[in-house]
Amino acid sequence: MVKNFEEEFNKLNLPDDLKKLNYEQCRSLCKAIRDVLIKTVSKNGGHLSSNLGTVELSLALHRVFSSPKDKLVWDVGHQSYTHKILTGRLKDFNTLRKENGLSGFCKPEESVHDAFVSGHSSNSVSAALGIAAAMKMNGDNHHAVAVIGDGAATGGLSFEGFNNAGKSNTNLIVVLNYNEMSISKNVGAIAKYLSNFRTKKSYKRTKTVVERALDNIPVLGKPIKNTLKISKDAIKNSIFRTTLFEDLGFEFVGPVDGHNLKELEDALIKAKAMNRPVVIQVNTIKGKGYAPAEENPGIYHGVSSFELKTGNPDVSKCDSFSTVFGCELARLADSDDRICAITAAMKYGTGLDKFAKKHRDRFFDVGIAEEHALTFAGGLASLGKVPVFAVYSSFLQRGYDQLIHDLAISNAHAVLGIDRAGIVGEDGITHQGIFDVSFLSTIPNVTIYSPSNYDELKACLSKSIYDDSGIVAVRYPRGNEKECCLKMDYISTDYELYENGSDVLVITYGRLFCEVSFAYNKLKNESKSIDVLKLIDLNCFDKKLIEKISSYKKIYFFEEGYYNGSVSQRLKNEVNKLIVTAIYGFVPQASVDSSLERLGLSGNQIYKRLSLEI
Secondary structure, eight states, X not given: OOTTHHHHHTTSOTTGGGGGOOHHHHHHHHHHHHHHHHHHHHHHOBOOHHHXXXXXXXXXXXXXXXXXXXXXXXXXXXXXHHHHIIIIIGGGGGGTTSTTSOOSSOOTTTOTTOOSOOSSSSOHHHHHHHHHHHHHHTTOOOOEEEEEETTGGGSHHHHHHHHHHTTSOSOEEEEEEEOSBSSSBOOSHHHHHHHTTSOOHHHHHHHHHHHHHHHTSTTTXXXXXXXXXXXXXXXXXXXXXXXXXXXXXXXXXXXXXXXXXXXXXXXXXXXXXXXXXXXXXXXXXXXXXXXXXXXXXXXTSSBSOBOTTTOOBSSOSSSSHHHHHHHHHHHHHHTOTTEEEEESXXXXXXXXXXXXXXXGGGEEEOOSOHHHHHHHHHHHHXXXXXXXEEEEHHHHGGGHHHIIIIIITTTOOEEEEEESOBOOOTTOTTTOBOSHHHHHTTSTTEEEEOOSSHHHHHHHHHHHHHTOOSEEEEEOOSSOOOOOSOOOSSOXXXXXXXXXXXXXXXXXXXXXXXXXXXXHHHHHHTTOOOXXXXXXXXXXXXXXXXXXXHTSSEEEEEEEEESTTOHHHHHHHHOTTXXXXXXXXXXXXXXXXXXXXXXXXXXXXXXXXXHHHO
């Protein structure tokens, strides 16, 4: 099947015809799919390690169950690429993560085989339980299957789902994919607990050798083998008579070799026949089939693109807001032992790896548990520590209650390093960091900084640690700083006003300042002038600044954030002649540049808008 793979594969009635393949054809299919995954992700970027690890699992699920009648719910969805291929999307797979192409996550509007929207972790058990309960009420005996990794299983929502699902008496199967990784190495008691179930290779080798030897002994070999098997099962049942999941009401199956299709199918068929909540532990190797990804699964968890032969990523992470933030925080902590750093399984993504090496005793990776991270920060702050929680903007959304209840009400001093603020690009709708300003602005005792370059980032971080109180958020975009034609001779942490005697004022902040600078320069070349107000502290509007803004004939605000609750909306309440360009609704996948262009926030679009109206 590898030869002329696409031509032959597209002839199949998918996913039903997968059940007709023999195991030799299945092994060939898995090899071909891995080739497609590696080649596509090397060009388009995406999540490689997790998908290479779930090829056989995806195939087994579609051979045992009948999607879309049976509902497959993929936690996070970043490991669903093979699922997409197996459900008729191979012909479009080259558009993965491209504008108007296939999503890098599960998307019900893309296919009936994507049972539930995904992008963030730990929701699959709850969602699948809801689906299973609805099917039961409808008299539908099909199954809901949640596929969740051991990393996502550390998230609080997954515990809530497990707690309710075990005694639900529904046709729910939870496939717990154990590979010892989320993005960084898994941490915590649950990760250690699950590792105890991974069968040692030495035991399996010894068991195989003994069984083969007994098979070769005439007459007595088989009875001895059966007696040993009964004894082994009795001992195993005595030691592992109950698991956490069984205590919660589930049947437990496994561990199962996640790369042995026969073992996988046998376990899934067994679970399916029980017609009640079942947990199957499947052991897989993250990055399976591609040596660089197997050796460095964290690096290849999510990549922009890479050179296929060497495996070298195209882009360096050395020059980015994330790394500058992490390095500066580590430097400040050198002389201040109050500073602590917290991450939710994103040590490398948020640039905290250097802090972790230098200040091991003050670095805390809490796993995929943003709510816990925030309340934990509140506890640290209550005894005089200065916790700094580095987190992606879209993941901070989960901690809204903790921000209010466990930090803001007590006016606890905690710093949020909000990474990936604004448009993030190809990860798409579930990962756009466009809501943090809106929801943080609704909470008392919160200060928000949005630096546009590295120097401002360092200044804002220092100020947030030493000069501010309450919750202080320092938000910054994905990627590196850009060169801007507008510059001051000093570094500010409140605002900068560039005056040219114009009666037109343009207001913005963060990454968009460089886009406005581009428009400013083009207008200047046409002998048109504008004044520019760059906000850094997004709460800096005092009476004097409001009066200054109001004195302009025309006032434009360009904001890379959701309009409701935005800075521009708040300012419009004070200055009603303000003309706002912001984001309304969700933002689909596309490159950052393409998204800004479409939203009217690129330098080119800002220039066009202003050149027509001033």
